[in-house]
Amino acid sequence: MSRGGDADLPESEVIGREPELARIRRLLDTTGADRSPLLLVVGEPGSGKSTLLDAAAREAGHRGLRVLRCQGHEGETGLVFAGLHQLLAPMAADVRELPGPQRDALLGAFGLDEAGPAGTAGEPERLLINLAVLTLLSDTAYRQPLLIIVDDAQWxxxxxxxxxxxxxxRLADEPVSVLAATRGESVPEQFGPEFPRLVVPPLAAAAAGRLLDVQPVPPAGPLRRQILRQAAGNPLALVELARATADSPASLTDDAVERLPLTARLERVFADRLAGLPEETRRALLFAAAADDPDLPAALLASTAVGPDGGLEAWLLAEKAGLVTLDSGHVAFRHPLMRSAVYQAAPFAARREVHLALADALAGNPDRRAWHLAAATLAPDETIAAALEETADRARRRGGYRVAAAALERAARLSPDPHRQARRLLDACDLAMHAGRPLxxxxxxxxxVAATDDPDLLTEAAxxxxxxxxxxxxxKAALSRLLPLAASTVDTAPVVALDAVRHGAIVIYNMGDEGYRREALELLARIPADVGEPFKQAWPRAACDPFGDREGHLRSLHRALDVPDPGATELTVLGGCAWVLDETATAVRLMSEGMEHLRRVTTAGANAVLSQALAIAQFESGAWDAAEVTADDARRVAAENGLDMAGRAAMYVEAALLTLRGNTGRARELIDRAVAGIDPAESRALQARALVVRGAxxxxxxxxxxxxxLLRGLFTVDPDPMPLHYHASYYGVGDLAAAAVRARQEKDAANVVDSVERRLAGGMSTRLTLMVHRARALLAPADDAEEHFQAALTDPACEQWPFERAQTRLEYAEWLRRxxxxxxxxxxxxxxxxxxxRLGARPWVARTTAELRACGVALPAEKKRARNVEQLTAQQLQIVRLAATGLTNREIGERLLLSPRTVGFHLYQAFPKLGVTTRAQLRDALGDAELH
Structure with a gap:
């Protein structure tokens, strides 16, 4: 079930199953050597087996094959030859053309002849039936190649x-292919190991996300993340959960998200095996379903009271029913939705009893005990609320922001006192912010707002x-809250005002609106420089006016950096400050340290805002491979958490990289997606970056x-051109000059460069100085260009931006050769x-080598074989790098918020690309440069 909504995706397109489809196409190629005519498609319920069979039928039709189909039904497993009759029904006329004994045997098998019921003549009769079918199919395939499709073969x-x-x-030499699908735990014994199997794994994370994106109402935020987690790559579950929650608000509570509703179809798939199980087994399963992984030993212990044998028989029955697997005393549900089905099928009274039993069993673990007590109550209870607040505090000290925020939110809902409820919710806001969860x-x-009218609490909430x-x-909605709040508190509570402007600064930067920017600068002028923490002072002043007082901003940055042991928030803010001031190496260092802080806690990878900022800084610093991985991670996490602007910025980085590496088709698609559906007036920074990419x-x-x-759109067409964005526009000035030379627009471009120099006089960074000198060199009369090339290239600090410096070197070399x-x-x-x-900038490599040949340098023929590493996707490269350091699949999954099974799947795909067969070979395959 890997298709999306019919209105959004052509029915013929299957998402995330390219290797499986390729294998099926090989089956349909009946001319292949040493082929097996039968392929068994094996997978869990809902994994998309039927969708693959449908795709095979369409492909066969396009190739001119005749398709015969049948499907097993649970209620017909006892009917003799029911499946064969369904398969051959379209060939009734051909059956009667068979040789007499074979015809009579086959018709007798179907009860359509007076020859008597099948099998009355003993085993030779069964052989005649088999030969009749073989003859029938062989004769049919002689006239037209044939594909036989069998779905639900287990029934x-x-x-x-x-x-x-x-x-x-017996069909190896015939133009006949047999494609059969069956559930993994129920492979018919007739299809022994001699028949090849195509195992359908869970969808990879990227494919699962694409499948959600094409649903009529794509889920977002925590709802999306929970659907991805709970579906665990099962296509049917992804589609059904998306449809079941289509009318749900994006801001569902975590408890509600954990209890995603199961549609009738999912209930049939995942819960039908509950029916008929003994009460003892269902109760034992409920203990496992109610317990999180850390609680499972206690759950198993508590469930031993279900029978005299310690519950062993109950678990064996559950395993036999295909609901769980038992291994070394550990119980695991075969799919997360089986756990949900067990839990949701039980009435509240039964769930309450189990949670209370688990709370008793976990008396020595106050955190887990508090959660189970909360799950067992519906009424406010300050004792339980206080216990959850203590749990949140312990989680916060360990860096578990998401867990801590969830505990505080649950504590607030159980708080009888409205003021305490509001205070707990506000404390949860800080934790949810650290977890990167704006919704x-x-x-x-x-x-x-619903709990209190206390003005101080309402100000904090605003x-x-x-x-x-x-x-x-x-x-605009954000600034309509933040700037008025700052204006109302700037004289009475300047710390609050500073926080409001600080939060608004990123919006002002993204929007690039001059009115809002001037309003923020006026407010900052009224806030004393010694108010609040140094990092809170540095960021908004630099972000709102990076060229106005560059030296003062740098002093503020360095003063803020003197604070010992900065946390993730400080590192993120100061990294952004360094980036906007073109202290790129410092920005990469600070933001990388911030990411390491987050990776050490349970919110690993959750801050897409930091990831996308780091990706931009890495890209500008020449760490392109790292930028690709970081941007891919940022885009995925942003989609899961509703961080739309961060996701769009990450797409810009990916598009820029693809462009400079020569993949302009994919780059065009990504940059179009990055700016689609947003008002240009509210996203001038992104619009400016998109113009640079589209121009390239x-x-x-x-x-x-x-x-x-396109590049001229970075500035207005006034006599004194104004930048589209007060910061981002300036970084396209070098490319604008290069395009102007080829488009014969040197005079117009020179006017833009003149305006840039006037506006930034005394405030240009080393990087912008390089770009302006590059532009001047390209636009200057031939005899005046060299001084600008030399000025652009002599400052060793420009090595921070290797690509931009290499561009200038190439253009200088072209000038020298002429x-x-x-x-x-x-x-x-x-x-x-x-x-x-080193960067993999193939178009620039080609241009440079052409210049070298023009200079008389003999170069070896270009290698056609791409590096093995370049064949990996960004996520595969990220996983392979971590695996090469010795991390296990589970450890990698915890770091990247992926399941161990998904990590294993990506490694399975990456090994052949790298030419390795074991994890021990990964370090050598990557090389030292790729490990960092």
Missing amino acids: LDACSLDVLAFVAR WVERLTAGV LWTGWALAATTRQ IAAGDGNHALAYG RRRTGEARTALAQALAVFE
């Missing part, structure tokens, strides 16, 4: 299965609401007039080529 009657197995063993923060603040809005695309794509396609037109200074040109070209090759 096909034994006689039909015997015939199919007999026939399949959650917004829901929590709504609870504060601040958190503004932060939550700022983390999404609701930019156009230049790569050779459309220089279009490239210049003046027949080939010796100097060769040196510059060799330096530029080394950078372009």
